[in-house]
Amino acid sequence: MAKETLIQHNAADYNVAVQTIKDAILRSQYQAAKLVNREMLSLYYGIGRYISSNSREGFWGTGAIRTISERLRKELPGLKGFSESSLKNMRMFYEEWSPVLEASYSTSSISPIMIGEIETTLLLSSKSTITIDNLELFGNLSFTHHIRILNGEKDVNKRWKYIRLCLENKWDTRYLQQQIKDNAADKYGAMPSNFGVTIKDSRDAIKALNMFKDEYLLDFINTEEIGIRDIQDIDERVVEKEIIHNIKKFIMTFGRDFAFVGNQYHFEAFSEDFFPDLLFFNRELNCLVVVELKTGNFKPGYLGQLMTYLRILDDKVKKPHENPSIGIVLCKNANKDFVEYVIQDYAKPMGVATYRLSEDMPEKLREALPDVEELKKLL
Known part of the structure; x- marks a missing residue:
């Protein structure tokens, strides 16, 4: 019995030793790589x-x-x-x-x-x-990333922002180039929100603000492929279905450290049922993030609906160690000044972002892009 206990004790010590040495090697390799760069x-x-x-x-x-x-x-x-x-x-x-x-x-x-x-x-x-x-x-940051930034952006402050975004989000050079074309430096941290007054820790508030863009390009949603001729006919359920079908692409577009929890996630309060469109968990922010999809213009009533979801999520779903949940209204159009005006009176952290589909791109740009079927044949 004593011998068995000793073996178990030694095994535990070896596990600790291996983990300690492993961590030291990884840290050393990381530092060496930084020094080489x-x-x-x-x-x-x-x-x-x-x-x-x-x-x-x-x-x-x-x-x-x-x-x-x-x-x-x-x-x-x-x-x-x-x-x-x-x-x-x-x-x-x-x-x-x-x-x-x-x-x-x-x-x-x-x-x-x-x-x-x-x-x-x-x-x-x-x-x-x-x-x-x-x-x-x-x-x-690698030299290749630096060259992409220098070629694509002339403003020095935006260059610094792209450097930070590259390292924080682990962007490869191809994705960086696309983000520069999309002028992402102006979009991160620009989403109208009430994070500054609803998130108590200022560092967490800054993190949250820098986590979301004010506009997202959902170019993986092709209305022609899903049989919709008029973009005005698209509704929330169609957008939601396409996002779920392309959830990996959506998360890559939406930001870093997001894990998908579910769509039409059911919860109940006072015998009332609720089904928010999309529910995520963000590891960096350590909180649930609920996304409500709207295909029209922003309406103040969307914030009231989101406020209800956030209250129930915090009371019924949130774990004790997690931060308060965050809500995002993702709609087709929004007047930023108006959103900033009405959102400050809400007690839960919320923001409003907009999205574009591939059909929203200028006609000349769309004509310059290769046809999807031709690309499939080439591949």
């Missing part, structure tokens, strides 16, 4: 500065960058990432970020900060929103 960014920034100073000032002739790239490949066989276009991207990387990252120390009382070997200072310009956190994020 920062070192690469530092290298590319330095090369970009060198190429910029020589090519822009006229020291090098036409075709110099191509020649240098070819010579590098000959002298370092197997070298990747230093093609002519890559070297030009490094130059752009330096030229676009150097006015933001570099400043003379004499004009600022803030000490220089190191990103790899890049020595930078924080600018005190009203045109930029640089913080130590931003600089930390800057060094964690």
Whole structure:
């Protein structure tokens, strides 16, 4: 018996030891990966500065960058990432970020900060929103992501926002490019809501505000494929059905850390039955999120309906360790100023977002897109 207890005790100790060492290895690998990325960014920034100073000032002739790239490949066989276009991207990387990252120390009382070997200072310009956190994020994003952002967005504040969104949501470069085209930087944090007055912890309120966009493109809902000729004829149940059918795509569109709980989720209060359209749980916010779908313009009565759902969810469904539930009205059109005006009197955290379908895109843009059937044949 004593021997059996000892074996169990040793097994428990081994489990703890394995988990401890495993966590340490994973943390070390993560830190090493971050350091490698920062070192690469530092290298590319330095090369970009060198190429910029020589090519822009006229020291090098036409075709110099191509020649240098070819010579590098000959002298370092197997070298990747230093093609002519890559070297030009490094130059752009330096030229676009150097006015933001570099400043003379004499004009600022803030000490220089190191990103790899890049020595930078924080600018005190009203045109930029640089913080130590931003600089930390800057060094964690891949060079390819940086180039996508620099090519797609010119506003420095939006560039910082895309850097943060990429890292928080783990966007790949293709998805990042689509988000830039959709101007997502202006949409995250822009949804009219009452989070600021209904969520007690200001950090949680900011998290909630940054979790949702003010408009979503539900381009996976094709009214022609589901037999609806007039987009005005589409109703909530059709939208809901298509969302459920494409739930993975909807969650990817909606945001990060969402888990689908159910649609037409049934709960009861005082012998009354209720069926909210869509119910999710968000791990980051640690709360239930109910989404009510509306195909027309926003109406104040939608908030009253949502308020009822949230009260019952918090009383009957929410777990003790979870935060209060959040409600989102997802409708076709909404006057933001009007929503902000009426939503503040409600005691539960709610917001109103709008959505677009593929049919809402400009006709010229839709005509430029390949036909679905042609794509299927190609695939």
